[in-house]
Amino acid sequence: MKAVLLSEFGGIENLKIADIPAPDPKEDEVVLRVEAFGINPVDAKARQGKAFAAKLKNVNFPVILGKDVAGTVVKKGENVNHFEIGDRVYGVANNDSGFGNTYAEYTHSTTESLFKIPKNISSEVAASSPIAALTALQALREKVELKKEHTILIHAGAGGVGHFAIQYAKYVGAHVTASSSMANKEFILNTLGADAHIDYKTVNYDAYENAFDVVLDLVGLDNIDNAIKTTKPGGDVICVPSNSFDVFREKVTKKNVNGHTLLMHPDNEWLCYLANMLKKGILVPHISQKAALFEIKEVHKQIESGSTKGKIVVVP
Template sequence: MKAVLMKAAGSPEVLQLQEVPTPSIPLDNTQLLVRLVAAGINPIDTKLRKRGTFYPDQMPAILGCDGAGVVEAVGAGVQKFRPGDAVYFCYGGLGGHQGNYAEYTVVDERFVARKPASVSFAEAAAAPLVLITAWEALYERGRLEPGERVLIHAGAGGVGHVAIQLAKLKNAAVATTVSTPEKADFVQQLGADYPIFYKQTDFVQATLDWTDGGGVDLAFDTVGGETFQKTFPAVRVYGDIVTILEPDANTVWKTARNRNLRIGLELMLTPMLLGMDESLQHHGEILEQCANWMEQGKLKIQVNHQFPLKDAAKAHELIETGAIAGKIVLLISDE
């Protein structure tokens, strides 16, 4: 099969399209052989490419956590899927198990969900990592309740644009930071109540004005760096802030402590890194629920750029600009 290999860490040019053996599945297990139609591109892919994977002794590596495709073969223990079923999932691509920048992969059925019939393979492939991240951050770390007020940073981004929709599905009120009028229009189409132009406006003061001085119940930081610390005073006393980035070593925690904030750290890759199969099964369950919402028209994935598999390096160059809205996808085969 064709796959994009990374033989060493470095610039996007280290990603090279080559022929590699097609994986196979043992007949007595619960694994699926999936013919991949599309693979999602995420910032974690570029970080692993630049810095090296989590498993440097297992090189070369095939990156790509997100995939969507068609089941080609099933193990004897498989119960939910049959050959010909369309599926999507987040599994592999960290340097151990093969990722999805390839024509085929193997994944356990427990970690997989049916692809919504109403969305394309490209949209499905763009969805898993950001959906699971936003779900865990809002619903599990942040314990979001109906009627609460939420501040979501970078609402037009990959994680942000699905976080807005998941928050609205909980009947929350959503403020979100954006950089341009076009992005403001985009997030409002998704249901955001209050776009904040953070380059022209103090987002903390804007948030406090929006909440009559009290602060939001939950802030979701998808940016990191100084934005995380700056957000503390925008959160109500005894409120929550969840970040998907590692807090900077120089973070000053005084405001967070004085306001008695509950700090949540969200890394949806933890189950893969620690081999936690039950949690990976929960990821499959999250994707099943999100598939239902997508089919009902309640949840949409914005794919703004598509590249053929051979142009994975160009896709990495684009995502590293940090200026795009929505998601980037690799198209692997026609379907």
């Protein structure tokens, strides 16, 4: 099979396409023929040896990156009894490599983070959704129970997590304000349906002090003060970038707000819920780019730019 191999942590020059044997499943795994995989900012961080990759011990290079996946079961281990050969499934690939291994024509994964794809959903839609959509849903359903009467500010609303968060917040009926560059204002307001837009490059957040019941911070670091400032006393502010957790926890205690951090956790129950949201068209991933395996370096450049609108998917 063809796969993108990462020879060592570092720049995009370390990504190479090679022919390697397809995997066989362990007793609790399935092997998927990959029909599409999603690209997330964490992919670029992992390539650099950051995020979850920084916590792995004894990494055996070369490795295959990737988490979000959609594909067809072609083999299954002896202990797998709820998927059959030929089933179309999606989710977050998980195996003992520590990496999802989805940048390939075939991958293998345990089944607790996979779920069947609804019949009316394409592989591209399914593959573009898990990490970003589950992050949005867990932030606004689990960390905070967003309600119709709430006002919410979503930072980085045009990105992967942000564009799902806007859609879910509008589904709930909340009043939604989202930040992005001016280039994405129409996308925020007209396509996603937010009620108000903030240009993050020119805004003075003093004008929004104590304005929102819920603030979802998908930027972190230099934006932490803005996120906390704009949260009402007694309100909820959620920090998603894990590299900001320590600073966020320290700063949020200085104001009378409820501070939350979030590490997305994929499981069958959440993937079932997401599948129903996709099936009903309540959540629609906006795929800004479909790429081929040989374009993976350019895809990583784009995801690192911080200006990706919606999602990027790769079709091997």
